[in-house]
Amino acid sequence: MRRAPASDRSSLASRLVWIAAAAWLAAVAGGFAILWKYKSTPAAEGALAPEQWPAASALARGISRPTLLLFAHPRCACTRASLAELARMMARLHDRVDARVLFWTPPGAPPDWNATDLWTSAERIPGVSVLRDEGGREAASFAVATSGGVVLYDARGRLLFKGGITAARGHEGDSFGQERIASLLTTGAADRADAPVFGCALGEEPPVRMARAGKRTIHEEGEQ
Secondary structure (H helix, E strand, O other), rough: OOOHHHHHHHHHHHHHHHHHHHHHHHHHHHHHHHHHHHHHOOOEEEEEEOOOOOOOOOOOOOOOOOEEEEEEEOOOOOHHHHHHHHHHHHHHOOOOOOEEEEEEEOOOOOOOOOOOOHHHHHHHOOOOOEEEEEEEEHHOOOOOEOOEEEEEEEEOEEEEEEOOOOOOOOOOOOOHHHHHHHHHHHOOOOOOOEEOEEEEEEOOOOOEEEEOOEEEEEEEOOOO
């Protein structure tokens, strides 16, 4: 049997290398596309927040300026970005709003259950009070189901905004939520009163990452 000339074998090997490289690049591009789709898909919208400060809430509402509440899961990695953005907002608007971060806490949890780096980060934000939300009662009162969810009420207890303050899951930087809250606090108006929320489900341990795909909600466990 005659062997193929060396030049033909070299050409075939070169084509195989190019085919393998193209397949690898396609796989990498597909992986990045899937990751970005996940990171940019917000949680399901859930129930509407009460238009008036809920009577069932045990929290004291500010009476001289608006009150902002950010609800968080102490073990949701996505929420690091939300806290970083809250710190940016408070650096500009601390004299215009009373802000609190409420960490979901399961019933009967020990006092140190919330002792995570997220709690520490929240405590370091000037002008922000940090509280435990025992059993998620306050989150339920304000109809917030996702870590990183924010509600803003004016001094008379009227709802101004409900939504998130990051542009994607775990992403720091400008977002519609931040811009709308800043506009509400500085001018009293905004183009919308909501924004997407990116984060883990409150009320789950371990935290469950939530993303909406059409009308389905995707659950993925294990974010630490």
